[in-house]
Each structure stands twice: as C-alpha cells, then as structure tokens.
Amino acid sequence: MSAPVKFPRFFVTNPGPCPYLPGKTERKVFTELNGPHADELNDALGRIGFRRSQNVAYRPSCIDCKACVSxxxxxxxxxxxxxxxxxxxxxxxxxxxxxxxxxxxxxxxxxxxxxxxxxxxxxxxxxxxxxxxxxxxxxxxxxxxxxxxxxxxxxxxxxxxxxxxxxxxxxxxxxxxxxxxxxxxxxxxxxxxxxxxxxxxxxxxxxxxxxxxxxxxxxxxxxxxxxxxxxxxxxxxxxxxxxxx
Incomplete structure (x- = not known):
C-alpha cells in the first residue's frame, strides 16, 4: 500500500551573508512544493515556520543564530x-x-x-x-x-x-x-x-x-x-x- 502523500525531501543551502544582522551568516533548509497535495504541504510547513518562494518552501537553519522567528x-x-x-x-x-x-x-x-x-x-x-x-x-x-x-x-x-x-x-x-x-x-x-x-x-x-x-x-x-x-x-x-x- 502506497502513502497518499509522498514525504518531501529537504535540502540545505550553503552559508552566506545574513541580510539582516551584520557579521552573521545565514543558511536555509528547503523543499519543493508540487503535485496535487502542494496546498496541504504548504499549510503544514507554514505552521512550523516555513515560508514560500515560488515553488519552494524554506525556513532559516543557521548554525549559530536563531534570531529569525516566525x-x-x-x-x-x-x-x-x-x-x-x-x-x-x-x-x-x-x-x-x-x-x-x-x-x-x-x-x-x-x-x-x-x-x-x-x-x-x-x-x-x-x-x-x-x-x-x-x-x-x-x-x-x-x-x-x-x-x-x-x-x-x-x-x-x-x-x-x-x-x-x-x-x-x-x-x-x-x-x-x-x-x-x-x-x-x-x-x-x-x-x-x-x-x-x-x-x-x-x-x-x-x-x-x-x-x-x-x-x-x-x-x-x-x-x-x-x-x-x-x-x-x-x-x-x-x-x-x-x-x-
């Protein structure tokens, strides 16, 4: 029996300069939004702090900083x-x-x-x-x-x-x-x-x-x-x- 919704695969970006706090670096975890269950996935991820950009849902995953708060x-x-x-x-x-x-x-x-x-x-x-x-x-x-x-x-x-x-x-x-x-x-x-x-x-x-x-x-x-x-x-x-x- 196959699951009705395929569990998403998550990826992590390379660290880069933080656009908000000088001297800090940022890193994001993200996954792709597609298919017939994209709305449901976007809703679930939004409730745990993800944001959408085009067909990608992402949230900060910085190593030494937790300043970004949903x-x-x-x-x-x-x-x-x-x-x-x-x-x-x-x-x-x-x-x-x-x-x-x-x-x-x-x-x-x-x-x-x-x-x-x-x-x-x-x-x-x-x-x-x-x-x-x-x-x-x-x-x-x-x-x-x-x-x-x-x-x-x-x-x-x-x-x-x-x-x-x-x-x-x-x-x-x-x-x-x-x-x-x-x-x-x-x-x-x-x-x-x-x-x-x-x-x-x-x-x-x-x-x-x-x-x-x-x-x-x-x-x-x-x-x-x-x-x-x-x-x-x-x-x-x-x-x-x-x-x-």
Missing amino acids: VRVLTEEFEPNATQRKILRRNADLTVNACRPWSTSEQYDLLRRYLQQRHPHGGMTDMDDMDYADMVEQSPVKSHIVEYREPGRFGQPGKLVGACLTDQQGDGLSMIYSFYDADIEGRTGLGNFIILDHIIRARKAGLPFVYLGYWVEGSPRMNYKTRYRPLERLGPDGWKRFTGE
Whole structure:
C-alpha cells in the first residue's frame, strides 16, 4: 500500500551573508512544493515556520543564530491602536481587489519604484520583469495578488499604489511580499495599511491568523511587525504570545 502523500525531501543551502544582522551568516533548509497535495504541504510547513518562494518552501537553519522567528497576528483579538485607526481612515478611499496571480507591467513598475525608494541596495534590485512574473505566477498553491488603487475616474481604474502577493492557507493569510508607492503626498502608512487590510480580510473570511514572516530581533527593518498585537511567535514549544517590547 502506497502513502497518499509522498514525504518531501529537504535540502540545505550553503552559508552566506545574513541580510539582516551584520557579521552573521545565514543558511536555509528547503523543499519543493508540487503535485496535487502542494496546498496541504504548504499549510503544514507554514505552521512550523516555513515560508514560500515560488515553488519552494524554506525556513532559516543557521548554525549559530536563531534570531529569525516566525510571527503571526491573531485576527479575532486584534484591535487597531490610535495610529492604526488613523491609517485606516486615511486610506479608506482605496479600492482593494484580490486578483488572480498574474503579473502586469503596472505591478512591476510599482515594484521597481518601491525597491528604489525603500531598498536601493537590496537583493531584489536586479529583478527584471521575467523574474517578477516568476515570483507571482510560479505558485503551486492557492494565492492571489491584492491590488490597492486610488479612486478611479470616468469608469477607468485608479492608479495602482500598492500590491501584495498573498497565499491563502487553511488557517490564515500568509503575506509573501508587499510593495507600494512610498512617496505619495498625503498618503503615508501604505505598508501598514496593507497589513491592516489583510487582518480585516482574514477575520471576515473566518481565518484566525495573518502570517507576517520572520521577525528578527536586533534588526530595525523588522521592528514594524511587533506593532500588530496580539502576536504569536514560534519557539521550541510551539506558538506562544509575543510579550516583548
């Protein structure tokens, strides 16, 4: 009798420079997502701290560091604070649509502007339109692009100001990668709004979690993730409430 799901094979990358903590090296363990049970495998791996990139699920497996910690928002208990309520009001006029995972030139142009504004020396700056298409379209699991647009005029869609590649897992939404226009006058907090919108969307869909990826203690780039409470972090004993400052 054969097993209904083939047990995945896992591999480990060679060590390389850590993009978050100077002087540290990173290493990842990964496996391929494919076949008719890719969604189930992605769900199971997501609950133990894996993230998806195209058809690969990975998680840190560094030899001398455990700073990368998976975090997720508890959607039912989340209550926006005063700053977050202000961000929601400021961007309430945006039109939000969950689209099939198909790349467009408009999305790619927005991504290029975002990388130039926020991550000019990051590892994604060399991404061309075909690389972006692969990131969005090479998904073996249920995913979509959530687009954020300014109000349209004369029956035409408004300007695209934000987008997020999102996986829908069995217990929540996993935000794979979000990007937005950071230089729009009078419309600050777009990145925060995209996270808040995902929390609201997950709650309405009856999904208990929004997965935010990895929080890295000591990395200022990751501090924003701790603003969304209650938050759970994955440790040796499973998911526990985040109580740090």
